[in-house]
Amino acid sequence: MNTNSNSYTIIYASVMVVIVAFLLAFVNSSLRDLQGKNVELDTKKQILSALGVTDVKDAEKTFAEYVKSDIVVAEDGTTKDYDGKFVTAYEKEYKENGRAHVFVCEVEGKTKYVLPVYGAGLWGAIWGYVALDEDKNTVFGTYFSHASETPGLGAEIATSHFQDLFIGKHVLEGDKVALSVVKNGKVSNSDFEVDGISGGTITSVGVDAMLKNCMSQYTNFLTVK
Numbered sequence: 001m002n003t004n005s006n007s008y009t010i011i012y013a014s015v016m017v018v019i020v021a022f023l024l025a026f027v028n029s030s031l032r033d034l035q036g037k038n039v040e041l042d043t044k045k046q047i048l049s050a051l052g053v054t055d056v057k058d059a060e061k062t063f064a065e066y067v068k069s070d071i072v073v074a075e076d077g078t079t080k081d082y083d084g085k086f087v088t089a090y091e092k093e094y095k096e097n098g099r100a101h102v103f104v105c106e107v108e109g110k111t112k113y114v115l116p117v118y119g120a121g122l123w124g125a126i127w128g129y130v131a132l133d134e135d136k137n138t139v140f141g142t143y144f145s146h147a148s149e150t151p152g153l154g155a156e157i158a159t160s161h162f163q164d165l166f167i168g169k170h171v172l173e174g175d176k177v178a179l180s181v182v183k184n185g186k187v188s189n190s191d192f193e194v195d196g197i198s199g200g201t202i203t204s205v206g207v208d209a210m211l212k213n214c215m216s217q218y219t220n221f222l223t224v225k
Contacts, residue, residue, distance in 0.1 A: 043088045050114050050129035050143040051107055067114075068106055072099040077220030090116040091127070100217045105131070112140050115218055119210025122202040124148040126157065126210060132171065136222045139179070142166045144207065154203030165194040172222060177215045181208040 044063040045056050056062045070086075071079040079102070087093045087101060094100060103114040111134045118127040124147035131140040142163045149155040156162050170191050171179045178192040181204045187193045196204030215222075 039088050040086055043086075046143050046145065047103060047114055047129050050131040050141050051105055051112060052131075052141045053107075066105050066107060067103050069104045071102050071104060073102055073218055073221045075217075075220065077222075077224045079221065091118040091125075094217075100221075102218070102221065107140075110134060115215060117210050117214040119206050119213065121146050121149045121157075121206040122154050122200075123150070126203070126206055128157075128210070130166070130171075130211070130215065132222075137171050139166045139169045139171065146203070149203050150200070152199075153197065154200040156197045156200060157203060157207055162197060169194065171215060172219070175219055175223060177212045177219065179211050179215065181205070181211070 041059040044059045044067075048054070048056055048059070048062060048066060051066055053062060053066060070082045072082045073079050082099070082101060087099075090101060101116055105112040105114055113132045113134075113136060115130050115132070116127070117130060118125070120126060126144065126146045126149070128142060128144035130142050132138060133140050144157040144163055146155060146157060149157065166179070169179055171177060173192060178189075180193045181196045182188075182193045183201065183204075184195045184198045187195055196208075
């Protein structure tokens with residue numbers, strides 16, 4: 001075959017594309033379980049971070065030490081143990097299965113409840129976890145993260161400086177979620193409100209909506225003592 005001909009070039013290129021595609025598919029398939037496990041471990045670290053447990057060396061072991069059970073909450077506030085596969089995408093889990101998860105944890109002998117939250121920022125998805133004290137109404141800690149918010153602005157939701165503002169705030173006023181993010185410098189009720197991010201208004205609004213939309217799913221659970 002004439003290696004300088006157009007037909008040879010086309011055939012050669014086609015064969016190489018097929019080979020490369022096959023190799024990529026094989027590698028992706030081979031690594032899928034490992035990638036899934038890494039996502040699971042990262043999710044567990046995020047939950048632990050909401051409890052103030054950071055610098056985790058062994059996520060599986062530490063998670064088992066602090067998280068005693070994963071329960072799902074019905075609309076009427078009743079709960080049951082969740083016995084399915086560990087969930088790493090709670091928005092999808094809720095939309096497809098109607099499951100509002102709660103992680104029942106223990107920190108220094110005291111019960112804590114961790115609730116997943118998810119929403120939209122300026123450029124993409126935002127998500128996080130809110131840890132509550134045993135009264136189910138006082139914030140013990142938070143963890144927030146994002147897919148593509150602007151560094152130095154909206155991305156500040158992932159910093160301890162912003163997340164620590166929520167500690168000690170209350171969630172409910174009556175039977176309504178009052179935990180809020182307001183415009184920077186406009187806090188009028190420090191029991192429920194935290195300052196938004198200066199220059200990150202849309203992301204701050206997204207966090208506020210995320211908290212209200214997601215935590216309202218738990219209202220009946222939170223009001224049952």
